Amino acid sequence: MPLLESRPELELVVWPEDRACDRSWLLENIPGATGVIVMLTDKVNPELLDKAGPSLRVVSTMSVGYEHVDLAAAAQRGLKVGYTPDVLTDAVADLSVMLALMAGRNGGIGVSLVQNGEWPNFSWAPFGFCGPQLSTTAASPTRKIGFLGFGRIAQATLARLVPFGITHCLYSSNPSSPPNHQRDTDLAKKYNLKAVSKVNVDELARESDVLFVLAPGGQGTYHVINEGLLRKMKKTSILVNASRGTLVDSDALAKALKEGWIWGAGLDVVEGEPNVTIDHPLVKEPRCVIVPHIASATLETRRDMATRAAQNLVAAILGGDMPAQVDLSA
Amino acid sequence: MPLLESRPELELVVWPEDRACDRSWLLENIPGATGVIVMLTDKVNPELLDKAGPSLRVVSTMSVGYEHVDLAAAAQRGLKVGYTPDVLTDAVADLSVMLALMAGRNGGIGVSLVQNGEWPNFSWAPFGFCGPQLSTTAASPTRKIGFLGFGRIAQATLARLVPFGITHCLYSSNPSSPPNHQRDTDLAKKYNLKAVSKVNVDELARESDVLFVLAPGGQGTYHVINEGLLRKMKKTSILVNASRGTLVDSDALAKALKEGWIWGAGLDVVEGEPNVTIDHPLVKEPRCVIVPHIASATLETRRDMATRAAQNLVAAILGGDMPAQVDLSA
Structure with a gap:
């Protein structure tokens, strides 16, 4: 002003x-x-x-x-x-990392449980509230991070994940944009990764431990995350969407979570937002962390x-x- | 087994x-x-x-x-x-980063609001749900990260924050442990930080944008985060505790959040857990994100x-x- x-x-x-x-x-x-x-x-x-x-x-x-x-x-x-x-690149990248962690680490379930006064009912248990770890460990030394869309925000998110020990970066981007091997080689070297590779969306779905959706909205990307793709993902994988709700088929994602095709999801955006009520299939899924479009907030x-x-x-x-x-x- | x-x-x-x-x-x-x-x-x-x-x-x-x-x-x-x-170093460091992001970015409030079906009542607004940004920006180029306790977990947390653009690392540790200037100089150089400095707890409180409590429990650290210290912190600062509940005076922290001495808090542990009910002063604070002791989960x-x-x-x-x-x- x-x-x-x-x-x-x-x-x-x-x-x-x-x-x-x-x-x-x-x-x-x-x-x-x-x-x-x-x-x-x-x-x-x-x-x-x-x-x-x-x-x-x-x-x-x-x-x-x-x-x-x-x-x-x-x-x-x-x-x-x-x-x-x-x-807004850095604010969205920060939130993307937050959502990846929350979806893997029971961030939503844990907060709700304490808010609802249920903590006293839960005794510490050796495998209580466990989820897949974002960081690599000696016994689990590989983490493949996928990006649907590999623009500024995706690359800023990648940079933030490097100290978590990630080993591979896969991405799919606009099929009409030419591969950029030199950029990818430079990124792999800069971040000491085993590979930075452009792949098709099927391979992206199959291989990613965490899949970040960070592509533009619009007709060209409508429901690009659909049932077929979700069925190809790992059971321990995490889906993060911090771009536009229209890229993800909400019904298919709810089914994927309910039936355990993937581990969890972290969403900043949902198709049809803000008209997302307690009856929404994704709100009903405990492993779905949803925040109200605050990535740049x-x-x-x-x-x-x-x-x-x-x-x-x-x-x-x-x-x-x-x-x-x-x-x-x- | x-x-x-x-x-x-x-x-x-x-x-x-x-x-x-x-x-x-x-x-x-x-x-x-x-x-x-x-x-x-x-x-x-x-x-x-x-x-x-x-x-x-x-x-x-x-x-x-x-x-x-x-x-x-x-x-x-x-x-x-x-x-x-x-x-468990990496799992706890991962969760510490998650809590810092959630406390700054309305992670708890956002999740609860969507879970309770209130998203439709919130229209997108230019400054809706805004909190302090963890990453630096061109107009806000300094981030000082404080650690109470500077052992393995604190240093692993520090490593994860480097790509967020942090500029200074401050820490307080056991007064009887000698300063380690060479280690600090090496860390500053490795991470391209302006400084890695051992300071007293008053300076730690005054200067930190995010203060991570990652020290052992026990009598020596009982309520080390108390009203006097919280009053010295910045209004935009975040407190994260992923060590033991006894280090933080819960009543003082609730007061600090209610009266706006600090911006928010992210807690994996609360004194007296798991007996933390909806009447607990910290559960009642919207800017206090609490998860049920899952840092190594x-x-x-x-x-x-x-x-x-x-x-x-x-x-x-x-x-x-x-x-x-x-x-x-x-």
């Missing part, structure tokens, strides 16, 4: 509440706007853009994802679209994201390079 | 349930025993040792801590005492601990070096 308020050329119209903007308020206030800052809860579609009218020059989203923005419609209207990559990162969104807007309207602009040329 | 069963010289008497042994059963079955394997829930005091009688030669505990064993009484009777250090580590406890027992009775023997010479 100070950054925007410091530009007297801008007339600001601000949604006054600390929650997602009401659609009706947005539609009512956007006509004649030169630019708009939105969040991933605001659908930027032809309806909204038409309401704004020909004055609109920029849509700046305070998010790294932009599947809520109709890029074709924006391009047709000659708009610029800004987003906030990079600044740190004081430091949200401030950086807000700053970046404001900078994108100001640059697009008043001139200068936008710090992060979505390429609409395709 | 296979390791013990493979020695026909040993007659085994085994508590048949997968929970802590009933005291009465133990007292009834120990007379005439040559050795006993115990857990930290079994108090090894003169009562038990006298019941065993002069045949007893070894007490082998399946734990890294041995504050439940009366060492003076064991020494008087000429017993050997075995324990299981090292093999992984399949890999508990198997290793059991193996080590059996090896200690066998060596003490049948000859050979005990892999890990408590020094009773003091």
Whole structure:
């Protein structure tokens, strides 16, 4: 806000509440706007853009994802679209590590049990509350970490896992993006791993001890984690999704957990969120740890994201390079 | 068990349930025993040792801590005492990192909210569910990590935090143990930290962004984390205890959380556990994440601990070096 308020050329119209903007308020206030800052809860579609009218020059989203923005419609209207990559990489990587640990180590079950006053009923037992260990041990010296999507966040997550003794990194990424053998060799050397390898999703499912889903949302990745893939995973494996709920078929994952195809799951996102109630099949699974889409929720990162969104807007309207602009040329 | 069963010289008497042994059963079955394997829930005091009688030669505990064993009484009777250090270092370090992340990132609150079906009531908000970020950022480039106790587990935890961008490591340890400047310099160089410094507990409290309590239990460390120390900590700081509940004054910590002296806490242990009910002052604090003493609870580590406890027992009775023997010479 100070950054925007410091530009007297801008007339600001601000949604006054600390929650997602009401659609009706947005539609009512956007006509004649030169630019708009939105969040991933605001659908930027032809309806909204038409309401704004020909004055609109920029849509700046305070998010790294932009599947809520109709890029074709924006391009047709000659708009610029800004987003906030990079600044949330570390916050999301931190949370991905947290979810991997919680899903393997009974993080959700343990917290609930103490919260519900059930600890006195549980005596310490030699194999009580045991789950698979993220770190390697002398008797269990191999850990293969898989990434579906191998961009900035995945690589930042990989870096955090190195001191846990992981030995192999596998990843699958956009089939149209060419392999990058040199980068992979460099990463393996830097982190002293036995291998960093691009594999197909079947091998990724079969081999990963922990599988992180860190790819963009949208139609191209819809339900890429489905029943067929989950059935190929190890019984002791962990699935983490800190990208978008649409990548994972919730019913298939609930079945996988109930029937023990995999050990546990840690989810920051669920398809259809926030409409996830106690009747949701994943909420009913004790080995499914779910947090309410907080991967970028740190004081430091949200401030950086807000700053970046404001900078994108100001640059697009008043001139200068936008710090992060979505390429609409395709 | 296979390791013990493979020695026909040993007659085994085994508590048949997968929970802590009933005291009465133990007292009834120990007379005439040559050795006993115990857990930290079994108090090894003169009562038990006298019941065993002069045949007893070894007490082998399946734990890294041995504050439940009366060492003076064991020494008087000429017993050997075995324990299981090292093999649980990595599991406890993993959990310490998990608790630090959960306490900072609303891990407990987030899980409970989704479990209770409240997610639909929470719209995404720019600063919703935000907490302090463990990783450094460009705008927040310093992270000081403190350790009360700087043994194997603390150092393994430190190693795991390096890729999060931490910059300083502070520690306090047994005042009678001499400073180890060379080790500290080597660690700082190895991990590219600005400093690894031994400090007094007041400075530790004042400077740490995350303070890990990883020191032994017993009288020497009783309530070392008390109101005076908690008042010195930063408002954005996190306290993690994965050692013994007795090191932390629960009432003082509850007050610190309620009044915002610190940001949050992650506890694997609570004084008086497992008698920790919904009326416990720490259970009532939303920013206090508690798991039920599961720091070593992984399949890999508990198997290793059991193996080590059996090896200690066998060596003490049948000859050979005990892999890990408590020094009773003091």
